[in-house]
Amino acid sequence: MNFIFGVIILAMFILALRVIWATALQLLSALKQTAQVLHRYRAQRLVRHRLPVIRPQIRHEVDWLAMSESVRQEIQTRNHAVNREAVRLEAQLQAKLKTIEIYEADIQIAKLERELLKIKPVIESPEPEVKKPRRSKKQSVAVAGVETQKVSHQVSQLRAALKGNGLSVPVSESVRH
16 A cells, blocks of 8 residues: 555656646746847837947949839839820820710701701792792792702711811801801
8 A cells, every 4th residue: 555655646746846847947938038028128228329320331333224224114114004094095085075076066967957947848838929930930949959959068068077088177167057
């Protein structure tokens, strides 16, 4: 029985030594971390109160031309990307302006067609004139035909300008209200 108690006491003693050893190692690592934190704090405090650090000169020769050329190349690359964006936006603006011009020309065409419809009934139903020779009637019909041709000619000019054939006279001058 004494032997069993002896083994148990020995095992408890070994176990106690291991616990004490592990605790001591943890305490030692905690002390090391604390020392490092204090050392960092002192170093930071000294850096604040110290004069600025002067760095030593560069030991190797710097190729300033190559460096400036690479910087210039990078700036040009960035500017080119911006220029492409500006060109794209300018093209969109031009397309929208052309669309607006087309809409305005369509409005002008609609106005001219409306005026033509107003004029057409007058042309189709000429007022009875006082008895005149037959020859005069032909002239009045011919005059009305010229007027109709003039309005339709202006409309066809507008349509041709929209298709891109171009007008020598601006649209505002060729269309008269």
